[in-house]
Amino acid sequence: MTEPNGQQRRLIESTEGVHLVDAGPGTGKTFTITRRYANLVDGGDVEPDDVLLVTFTNNAATEMRDRIVAHSDYGVRELRDAPIGTFHGLCHDVLLEHGVHAPTLLGIDDRITRATRLVDDETVERELFREFYGRFADDHPEHEPFLRVVEEPTELLGLVNQLAAKGVFPTEEGWYRNGERHLDGDFEAFAETFEAGNRPRNGGGKQSRIRERLGSYGRGKCYRADAPSRAELRGEGTKRVPDGTAELLFEDDREALKSFVHDVYRGYLAFALRRNYLTFGFLQLFAFVLLCEDHDLREELAFEHVMVDEFQDSSEIQFKLALLLAGTDNLCVVGDWKQSIYSFQYAAVENVAEFEARLERFAAELNDDRERVGLPIDGVSRLELVENYRSTQAIIDFAERALVTPATGGDEVDPAAVRDRIVPLESNAAFGNSRIEAISHEDEHEAVLAKVQSIVGDEAYAIERDGELVAPGYGDVAVLTRTRDYGRELLEVAREYDLPMAYEGGVELFRTDQAKLLLAWLRILESDADRGWAVVLEEAGYSFEEVRHVLEEGTYPGNMRAFRTELAGANGVGGVARRVFSRYGYDGGVAATVLDAVESVRAATTMTRGDLIRFLERGVESGATREVSAGAGADSVTVRTIHATKGLEHPIVVLANMNANRFPPGGGGAGTITFEDPLGLRARRVYAEDHGHPHVYHDWRTDALRRCLPTEYDEERRLLYVALTRAERHLVFAAGGEPNAFLEELPVDIGTVEPTVRRADAGGTEQATLGFSVPTPEGPVGYTPHTLMREEAFSGTADGRGAAYGTDVHEFAERYALGETDDPPARLEPDAGHVVDLLDSLGGELRPEEEIVLPLEVDGERVVLSGLADLVHVRPGTVEVVDFKTDTTRRAHGEYRKQVSVYHRVLDEWFTDRTVDAHVHYTYDGDLVPVDPLPVTDLVDLLREEGATPTAP
């Protein structure tokens, strides 16, 4: 059994007081904190209910629980309800148990109940926010100047979540406790940074960094009339910008902006509660307010011991929640500032890096009107863990250099200041045979794969297995990348060569073929058909010219038209998606995830099919991601993003995509309304009527202010550090034609490699395939009546009027039959007029879009034909089925006969006491043509014929 080392043991045994463990990767932080928990509860005085143990993902929480069970006297069942979990889970429990009226503490008259759902999906939340914002904009004309400058509403959702994670909430009249102070920014802190940046450089010979950066002030920008000129701002004949510039830039009247953000934030909170849902951010918000305001409850809930793992991932409000929940002097947080890479999820690296200062500040803030936090703020003990159980010393030392390496040409790092904060690690690896190499080639994907192939089986890259050095296999190699798209591309190239590789982590779901084809078919069903047909035809192998021809002529292939009709009859959008995926043979994890995304967003919001199309389009634009994991085979290379690889380890790491503008990623501008320390809330654009006409101007102050703060690449360096410290033994960097600054600066020679990938022998390795299936109900094989028809018969039958036209006529017919409309639209003439004539002439009951199901047996196999009959007309002695066709010719009548025969057959069974007739109504000329139904045996024969492929039931 693994025994703790001396330092680990100290932490395990120091059960009283405030402890901060800021320790490096692979030093056994999680190992130690779980042993500490076991030690506490096994001692006899402390019960599991007295100890709060928090981490950040459900997986991590489960793993901690398992580790504790393995090393304590408690079993799985006894720990089942113990408070071991995530901040979100904890807040959820607190609110459900005690938080019914929590919203009233912010003056919102709504309740949190068991029926309040948790919306934890980003795409769903964004859609809900859009819905809210549309209404908000209509109801708040007083905010017009801001409504006009915000181009993308969901940027405000990001802002709301960011403020919530900081503990800034709107009350009825203003902001909760001292929240407004954050919005106003911190002039002192800004002035300090400003001063530092405004010192002339080179002993006074070179202008200050700020003056230099203000050189591009105003370039390509349009400011309001009162903006100072570049020369005024920078001062002339000087090496530093004039005194007073910091105040001039910082001070601004932001009351209207704050009021806008306040109303959006508060409006959205109320909207969410009214719609009976909460987000992760709002869970924490209400739990925090509840614990701040209800002193008895706080005391009742507080724990004797609070422990937090991965503390570098905590946000400001999570730190404060931990303080509010610590009922005694015992708090233990464990983390690594160097691995803080989740600022986009509001993690605050300062929580670890400046733990003592933050503890003091937060406790003072929370205690300003009464004592809420009783922890001793001056008795923090810092513990170190320096023994690294993962990597060789060469890898550890190399990774530390990453933390002081400039990320771009102009990036400045202060190595001494950074090194001061690094606790050096000692490797306890038994073998020290590390190779650290770099390659670069224009054909980067092939180069990476060729390199991987050369590594596999090569003794020079030996790894340790069961205490011995052995040549590596594919499963020992992980390719890590900064951006997602690279991983997907690499996987595609690997497939071409049958190289065993699996991608793990989030994919840009809406940019996958599955999502694109679904979007195309939805467009075909909706009005914007051409864009849909183009994708579908292209996918089917039509050339560009052919696609253009088909679109112009409206001569869509019969099988596609038939499929379209089938989709029109599908049950909801889930039904459409299932049929589309089934048609293209998509049964993997991606299809299942698209289906799930679409269904969950439909379930949560009030969406029409048109809204859903726009939702998918926005998904394509934004590159929203979802987890889709394809289990790696027993011996395949894994590809992951750096973010997804946190906490994991691999014998050999290939860090790919080390390219300029990829790592760090280029571009990516901030939103129109931003919040950041120390500037507070700022708008980048203003709407005003200057220079004689209304216009959206750039805000000169915000532009200038942003140039005064250095661009931060610290988190990019930490990402690099996380990537490198995943490697146990060997490290290979790979770049394309233009390596990034990191690779240029790090002490490793960039070699070349022949990008020739060998085709792997397929039998040699076990590669897992995507083992998912689209859920479909069990049952017999399903067909539509269209599968009985020959496609060729349809070409040219509609005289170029297109499938969309046909659908519209059908929809009109249905609505007219239901009495939902009276007027035939002019654009559907002459067809709609003929439909009206026919329907008006019928005296009985009209049943449009009647669902028809015909079970059959074909060669012993159960088969079902199902579809929608356009119209069933029921009278006392007779029943008539009518199918509308917009064809201008009768060429396809023989084919339609097959379809209508199916309907006839079913109705004949339903209405045994009446005569059943069948007709096709050619709406173009109003011709009602009788159909002589085929016998069932003919239908069975047709099904047996070649080419009839089943559709999803």
Ligand SMILES: Nc1ncnc2c1ncn2[C@@H]1O[C@H](COP(=O)(O)OP(=O)(O)OP(=O)(O)O)[C@@H](O)[C@H]1O
């Ligand atoms: N005292 C020890 N003796 C042997 N192995 C140990 C010891 N402490 C930790 N380990 C091993 O070191 C590895 C890393 O441990 P753990 O996952 O707890 O590290 P960590 O510090 O949380 O890492 P990271 O910060 O990278 O997530 C594990 O495989 C663990 O079993």
